Amino acid sequence: MQSSPPKILAAFFILAACAKPHPVEVAKPSILLVTLDTTRADAIRPDTTPNFNALAGRGLLFRQAYTPVPQTLAAHASIMTGLYPAGHGVHENGRYLSDKVPVLAEQMKSAGYRTAAFVSAFAVARRFGLGRGFDVYDDQMPVGAEERSSKETTDRALAYLARPSAQPLFLWVHYYDPHFPYTPPEPYRTRFRNNLYLGEVAAMDEQLGRLVAASRGAIIIAGDHGEGLGEHGEAQHGDLLYQATEHIPLLLIGPGVRVGTSDTAVSTRRIFHTIRDWAGLDAAHTLRRDEREVVVAEAMKPFLDYGWQPQVMALDGRVKTISAGKIEVYDVIADPAETHDLAPRVDISREVRAALHDYPIPTAETPAPSATTDEERRKLASLGYVSATTKPAIRKDAPRPVDMARLFPLLDEAARLFVLERYREVIPLLEKILAADPHNLDSALRLATAQSSLGHDRQALDAFRKAEAIDPDSEDVRTYLALHYARGKDWPKAIPLLERIVSENPDRLPALEALAVVRERQGRVEDALRLRLRIYSVRTPTAAELVQLGRLAMAAGQTATAIDAFEKARSDHDLELGVLYLAAGRLQDARDALDRVPPSNPDYPMALFKRAQVSVLLHEIDSRTRIENARQHADATTRPLIERERLFR
Numbered sequence: 001m002q003s004s005p006p007k008i009l010a011a012f013f014i015l016a017a018c019a020k021p022h023p024v025e026v027a028k029p030s031i032l033l034v035t036l037d038t039t040r041a042d043a044i045r046p047d048t049t050p051n052f053n054a055l056a057g058r059g060l061l062f063r064q065a066y067t068p069v070p071q072t073l074a075a076h077a078s079i080m081t082g083l084y085p086a087g088h089g090v091h092e093n094g095r096y097l098s099d100k101v102p103v104l105a106e107q108m109k110s111a112g113y114r115t116a117a118f119v120s121a122f123a124v125a126r127r128f129g130l131g132r133g134f135d136v137y138d139d140q141m142p143v144g145a146e147e148r149s150s151k152e153t154t155d156r157a158l159a160y161l162a163r164p165s166a167q168p169l170f171l172w173v174h175y176y177d178p179h180f181p182y183t184p185p186e187p188y189r190t191r192f193r194n195n196l197y198l199g200e201v202a203a204m205d206e207q208l209g210r211l212v213a214a215s216r217g218a219i220i221i222a223g224d225h226g227e228g229l230g231e232h233g234e235a236q237h238g239d240l241l242y243q244a245t246e247h248i249p250l251l252l253i254g255p256g257v258r259v260g261t262s263d264t265a266v267s268t269r270r271i272f273h274t275i276r277d278w279a280g281l282d283a284a285h286t287l288r289r290d291e292r293e294v295v296v297a298e299a300m301k302p303f304l305d306y307g308w309q310p311q312v313m314a315l316d317g318r319v320k321t322i323s324a325g326k327i328e329v330y331d332v333i334a335d336p337a338e339t340h341d342l343a344p345r346v347d348i349s350r351e352v353r354a355a356l357h358d359y360p361i362p363t364a365e366t367p368a369p370s371a372t373t374d375e376e377r378r379k380l381a382s383l384g385y386v387s388a389t390t391k392p393a394i395r396k397d398a399p400r401p402v403d404m405a406r407l408f409p410l411l412d413e414a415a416r417l418f419v420l421e422r423y424r425e426v427i428p429l430l431e432k433i434l435a436a437d438p439h440n441l442d443s444a445l446r447l448a449t450a451q452s453s454l455g456h457d458r459q460a461l462d463a464f465r466k467a468e469a470i471d472p473d474s475e476d477v478r479t480y481l482a483l484h485y486a487r488g489k490d491w492p493k494a495i496p497l498l499e500r501i502v503s504e505n506p507d508r509l510p511a512l513e514a515l516a517v518v519r520e521r522q523g524r525v526e527d528a529l530r531l532r533l534r535i536y537s538v539r540t541p542t543a544a545e546l547v548q549l550g551r552l553a554m555a556a557g558q559t560a561t562a563i564d565a566f567e568k569a570r571s572d573h574d575l576e577l578g579v580l581y582l583a584a585g586r587l588q589d590a591r592d593a594l595d596r597v598p599p600s601n602p603d604y605p606m607a608l609f610k611r612a613q614v615s616v617l618l619h620e621i622d623s624r625t626r627i628e629n630a631r632q633h634a635d636a637t638t639r640p641l642i643e644r645e646r647l648f649r
């Protein structure tokens with residue numbers, strides 16, 4: 001299955017090849033894309049989704065639509081790029097969509113569209129790479145929450161829709177309600193008390209109705225993946241490839257779309273191609289045409305996180321073949337619960353065989369982890385998403401994920417507790433996991449790290465030895481062992497380990513940070529400084545870290561570097577200072593502080609808005625230009641403020 005990935009990758013990318021301009025200029029329709037998180041195909045039913053069902057009467061309902069991957073970020077990355085995960089590189093949540101992959105919103109923008117997105121969970125926040133090309137990307141969750149209700153998201157999208165514009169609009173709205181935990185609002189909580197999951201779907205459908213009523217033009221509505229609800233031992237989604245999480249609703253309404261249903265098996269990655277088609281960019285692979293394809297999907301999370309068998313499926317018509325350590329075959333029409341494995345009795349077509357064989361399995365090098373911060377990992381954990389921090393180990397006789405399904409809840413809970421640093425509680429869970437799956441490197445390392453963090457030196461070293469036995473070549477084991485030594489009285493033992501890791505992998509952040517601390521302890525100030533500068537070229541330092549860097553540079557006699565660090569530390573608070581000066585009526589001070597806020601500051605739109613206010617109050621001659629500038633760069637927070645601001649009238 002791992003033959004010549006580069007060639008295959010190229011083939012995947014060609015699907016997203018650049019557009020030829022449409023020869024005839026026709027009026028371009030506005031396009032609304034609604035993604036329904038965690039929505040199973042069979043959750044669409046008259047008593048639950050009356051709005052969806054009414055819309056289905058106006059368009060084309062695909063009864064055999066599939067997600068390329070049953071996890072939120074990766075599934076949306078496929079919708080936005082037209083590629084399978086092997087093509088865009090995002091296999092699970094918490095990763096980052098590379099800036100090199102062409103995305104739909106950018107293409108829509110160059111085709112003359114306004115582009116706006118309103119999403120409902122941190123899992124698809126801008127920082128994971130989906131925001132590229134959107135004029136507006138509203139991912140602001142309520143304070144202290146990592147998700148928001150479809151009602152809140154719809155309110156914000158409707159406010160945006162109410163603004164008049166001559167330009168066509170590409171609008172993406174993402175609803176998250178059906179995701180676990182199932183807590184529907186009333187009246188759905190009572191009406192669906194025996195199936196709260198469906199209650200969430202029903203609450204979301206009500207908002208879908210409001211949203212669509214306010215929209216003009218073409219509409220695509222799709223699930224991003226389904227929900228296991230216990231089928232094949234899976235409660236939620238992301239770990240297996242069965243119909244419960246793979247089979248999702250997909251509905252198309254718009255110019256050139258026939259009314260009716262289609263039983264052609266299709267992948268939601270073709271939403272990308274369909275929207276390009278409506279925008280007059282390129283009609284290749286549009287869902288407007290009934291184009292038969294072998295639909296492919298993957299679920300690599302158990303492979304990437306626990307070293308279990310990689311899973312790929314290929315669906316040809318009604319015959320679904322899953323490759324995950326062995327081959328399973330199901331007739332998904334006659335047997336949607338996938339209880340009768342036909343593998344011993346059927347011949348797999350050459351096309352399906354080729355699709356499974358050619359699908360690239362991520363190697364240790366491919367899944368580039370996005371440099372998530374501890375804070376971001378905690379946010380993802382509170383949504384139930386934690387990805388491994390180690391590279392996958394290819395193991396002989398790796399277990400099949402479906403055979404290990406009883407461990408899914410334990411693994412998810414252990415990952416959550418670990419990220420929250422609740423080490424005392426996580427240790428017994430990790431021990432249970434390792435008893436059932438002794439070669440689970442990620443769990444072994446987490447156990448060692450938990451023991452180390454609690455100061456249990458002997459148990460930690462024991463666990464590290466076991467991890468080393470699982471994978472003697474693992475750089476992760478070396479790294480975490482070095483971090484363990486660096487933490488305690490044996491810190492000099494960390495030095496040779498850290499030096500080796502950093503020389504082999506100069507961007508390995510935890511090792512760089514530990515080595516910087518060790519160098520300071522050794523009194524090697526210049527080395528420590530060099531390491532800190534390298535760390536901050538990979539990630540952004542906090543204000544406190546900048547002050548520390550400044551002091552280090554002073555100690556090393558590097559004046560320019562020290563000045564630079566202290567100036568940056570100060571400018572970290574220029575926006576706050578500017579706002580406070582303005583409130584205190586110190587207008588000149590406010591002007592100077594706000595002028596120092598760099599465009600790279602995520603709250604730059606706020607700085608522009610405040611600067612425009614100051615400009616009016618100071619009667620500056622360019623205050624009109626500043627107001628206009630604030631308006632043009634407004635975000636979801638400043639836009640309403642600017643509209644209400646009396647000073648600007």
Ligand SMILES: [Zn+2]
Nearest residue numbers: 037038072224
């Ligand atoms: Zn999702």
